[in-house]
């Protein structure tokens with residue numbers, strides 16, 4: 001009988017066990033705590049280990065549950081209950097998984113800098129789409145003169161918005177109380193994610209950028225996505241700062257982020273209202289009476305358009321791949337046919 005006790009601090013529960021054990025056969029369950037190119041750090045029922053990742057299992061990510069063989073090779077990626085995905089940096093229509101099996105996404109923005117509402121909306125769309133619950137965290141509250149809590153709350157319907165200071169221990173108990181399961185920190189470089197992670201972990205686990213970057217652009221201090229158990233239960237994933245956050249197939253996430261606009265749109269006279277010039281448009285009416293800021297509508301349109309563009313490219317690429325596969329098959333068939341004819 002295998003003892004799974006050592007996996008419990010890493011998110012192994014009765015529910016996880018009953019879902020995964022029947023799928024694993026002879027393989028051992030393990031959770032990826034850090035990915036490298038072709039190897040990863042995992043935690044197994046016998047403790048931490050290093051595992052190799054063969055090329056045929058692609059897209060593995062920190063937070064994934066996998067099946068290992070006796071040689072500590074990853075043989076199986078177990079079904080994800082959630083995944084934070086963005087379109088890959090190269091701009092190709094390929095998704096990059098930032099973290100897997102996440103329950104709570106902490107969207108971090110420094111309160112002492114320029115609080116970019118559009119970027120928060122973009123990260124919210126990513127978070128809602130992932131199937132995890134977003135919490136918007138305004139960090140470095142101790143250094144901020146004036147924290148735009150109301151403005152941020154207005155762009156984050158359905159999400160908790162909190163101001164915290166990791167260095168002055170402000171708001172950390174309220175934040176801790178709103179965390180469940182696996183928690184992932186996302187946000188731009190320098191937002192204070194690793195500092196907050198260390199505060200939540202109660203130890204200096206992750207390196208932080210103690211010296212202010214001189215080039216003004218900020219240096220990426222964290223380079224790996226790494227998972228650690230939280231002292232009060234649950235796990236935490238620290239991630240490197242996000243430079244660009246391209247949306248990948250996030251129609252539902254955009255809908256949830258802009259649920260205020262979507263419910264206004266449901267009141268428009270015409271079901272296919274484009275909210276441009278149509279009579280009886282509830283969106284334009286809200287714009288006119290000031291209840292819907294123009295910035296928010298513009299942001300919604302921008303993200304929706306970007307998402308449609310990406311979705312169209314993805315479909316085109318899939319179609320091209322299928323066509324290519326079909327050409328290969330057709331070529332093989334012709335060759336076989338010719339070979340038979342010559343015999």
Ligand SMILES: Nc1nc2c(ncn2[C@@H]2O[C@H](COP(=O)(O)OP(=O)(O)OP(=O)(O)O)[C@@H](O)[C@H]2O)c(=O)[nH]1
Pocket residue numbers: 139140141142143164165166167168188189190191192193194195196207208209210211212219220221222223239240241242
């Ligand atoms: N005043 C103040 N400074 C903070 C706080 N949290 C973080 N900082 C500072 O902000 C800088 C960046 O912090 P990090 O935690 O390294 O930021 P990060 O988001 O992990 O950055 P990357 O790893 O590059 O993505 C450091 O100089 C921290 O000391 C805070 O609560 N208050």
Ligand SMILES: [Mg+2]
Pocket residue numbers: 193194195207208221222238239240241
């Ligand atoms: Mg960091």
Ligand SMILES: [Zn+2]
Pocket residue numbers: 265268269273274275276278280281282283284
């Ligand atoms: Zn309308």
